[in-house]
Amino acid sequence: MPWLFLGIAITGEVIGTTALKASHGFTKWGYGGLSVVSYAVSFYFLAIILKTIPIGIAYAIWSGAGVALVTFIGVVLLGQKLDLFAYLGIALIVAGVLVLNLLSTSATH
Template identity: 70%
Template sequence: MTWLYLILAIIGEVVGTTALKASDGFSRWGYGGISILAYAFAFYLLSIVLKTMSVGVAYAIWSGVGVAFVTLIGIVVFGQKLDVFGYLGIVLIVSGVAVLNLLSGSATH
């Protein structure tokens, strides 16, 4: 159940961040409201995850996967551009998350 909650928390964070961008500095209140609700959902689920997973690992996975997805959404939906170092940074973040999940025994406590 912990991993399901973490995945849902990541989805909430990605939805919240995407809606935050779409809110245009909260000048579009519908998107601003979605952002607030999605972040509340994400933080609630993350708090449940932290009962059984170490905070450093949980946060690394939550933020790392979130960064990768939000970057992809920024490129596809908002037409944002990255240079080669931006892509390299994203690859390093995703690689770090993969190392934590595949090689480290620190994922749960």
């Protein structure tokens, strides 16, 4: 169940960040409100999983997956342009998350 909750926390963070961009500095209150609610959900579920998953592991996965997903949304939906080094950096973040999930014994599965 902690991994499902971590997925919910990541999803909340990604929705919150995307809505934050769409809020244009909180000038569009619907998106601003969605951002606040999404972050609240994200932090709530992150707090729950910290009871069972070590903080360093949980935060690394939460933030790393969030960065990768928000970058994907930025490129695909928002037309953001990245250079080779940006893609390399994102790939390294994703690789780090995969190593933590698949190879590390520090994460409780």
